[in-house]
Amino acid sequence: MPLLVMKFGGTSVADLARIENAAKKVRKEVERGYDVIVIVSAMSGETNKLVGYVEGTSKLYDAREYDAVVASGENVTAGLMALRLQEMGIPARSWQGWQVPIQTTAQHGSARFVDIPRANIDAKFAEGFKVAVVAGFQGVSPEGRITTLGRGGSDTTAVAFAAAFGAERCDIYTDVDGVYTTDPRVSSKARKLDKIAFEEMLELASLGAKVLQTRSVELAMRYKVRLRVLSSFEDTDETSGTLVCDEEEIMESKVVSGVAFSREEAKITLFTIEDRPGVASAIFGPLADAGVNVDMIVQNISEKDYDDAHPGAVTDMTFSCPINQVDRARKAMEDAKAAGLIGYDELIVDTDVAKVSVVGIGMRSHAGVAAKMFNALAAEGINIKVISTSEIKISVLIDRKYMELAVQALHDAFELEKA
Structure with missing residues (x-):
């Protein structure tokens, strides 16, 4: 059978x-x-x-x-x-x-x-x-x-x-009765998807969408298990819900399939770190040992580079992590400094940020997605603090008070309400 x-x-x-x-x-x-x-x-x-x-x-x-x-x-x-x-x-x-x-x-x-x-x-x-x-x-x-x-x-x-x-x-x-282009509670224009590729669902799950757990999507993608998300409280048939499947089963994907967000983010910056080989390892090794899930990372030349107080090259390092891991991250950095693994002048934590992401397998073959995303945010006066990208995702860290506005603006910019 x-x-x-x-x-x-x-x-x-x-x-x-x-x-x-x-x-x-x-x-x-x-x-x-x-x-x-x-x-x-x-x-x-x-x-x-x-x-x-x-x-x-x-x-x-x-x-x-x-x-x-x-x-x-x-x-x-x-x-x-x-x-x-x-x-x-x-x-x-x-x-x-x-x-x-x-x-x-x-x-x-x-x-x-x-x-x-x-x-x-x-x-x-x-x-x-x-x-x-x-x-x-x-x-x-x-x-x-x-x-x-x-x-x-x-x-x-x-x-x-x-x-x-x-x-x-x-x-x-x-x-819920399926996977939506974004959370319907944030955007009234959110549309239920008939199908979504494993990779897109994995990115959305990891970026804050709570419909499916990341581990289950990873396993489904590895073993090509077709998943269907349905409501327990509605009458359903074989066409109900959202099918999570191989991208070959999707005839033509939109460039962007969904907008995900996470409120529970924090941004941590270490100022004036010595710019030398191995410094990133000295920072992120202790963070990993402490169980801190680091996401977005930016390294840039410090304002104090080559000034009188810092005659050698120095850099600043910024990264994001879940807000409930800030204390662990702070302690890991303080312990690493005390042990002489790294040196920095100041550690600043910003817990008033949110992460907003656009996801779509269509990004692989379409240029201009980042430009459209950044233009949409700029038009709403939303400043970007950190950016990270993958082949099918662009994420930005912004002030948390602008999160819902950003989601709505991006949903409109990519016309996700249209099938």
Whole structure:
């Protein structure tokens, strides 16, 4: 039988009524002739409650026991979903990660997939079962302990199962009805996309779009798993939602497909660093060791270059990072200075910035995208602090108060409301 993977997030299974609604969507696919693997998250709010129990019991908790507790949320949902399907007359059973078994690394709280053997689930399908309901977000370590996969773990589980079982498609049911050209809450002109390429979705996810997690898109792109994003709360058919696929499946792409943004950005500048080979390594090595995710980087000649106080060549270094990592970044730089790895006169942090990006695979073959972007921002009086580019993306750092204006201006400039 053809196989489909369906994933339901926390809001889609938040209570018994929503679990029943999700089960009806599964039944519809079974009636179309599919065997179905359903991946479920914990009921909305349940994971946070379980984390609270752990932290309330032990501040310096054992990560292995943390995983054992937190993974139980998905187990409850899987059992309830299987029961609901059985009540509908559909042969279904639930699977916890260790029963598959979903083999992962031993990094508790952020484990990675090693293998998903098919034999146990295939055997049940051969017996006549139509649905396997699998608890997402979890697996089992080489030592036999329960592991969890970290943020986006259920999305990643769904894509991994689709790849392992050669599924026709992986449908991600969530609280939005697809991928939009930008956040509809920021621009009323935002348009739902019928299709988007893996690379574009990966960039949008990494730049702030919250529809899909980056890890799941990376896995889908690697294994060519066709993803479809749909709403759990609307009637859907085979044309609903947004298909995330190979760019060869998209007949003709617009130059820019979407505008992404992130409010939670900070800009850090180190002034008057010695300009010598290895100085960048001396800065970004300690930042990496401290777990700081550096994004945009600009190096320029310092205003103090060759002045009386600085007879040798000096430079300034600016980079951006998530705002919640500023303290870690500051400490890493202060420790590196104290250890004599780097020297700088001043470290300035600006936490009142936002990142706005335009993304599109059409940029590869079209000139003038940067000029149009910068002209649109200039027309609104928006100053650019930092710029970074890739083959299919241009990102700028601007004052946060102009973020929504910038998104709207760029959406209009590239006419993204038009199909």
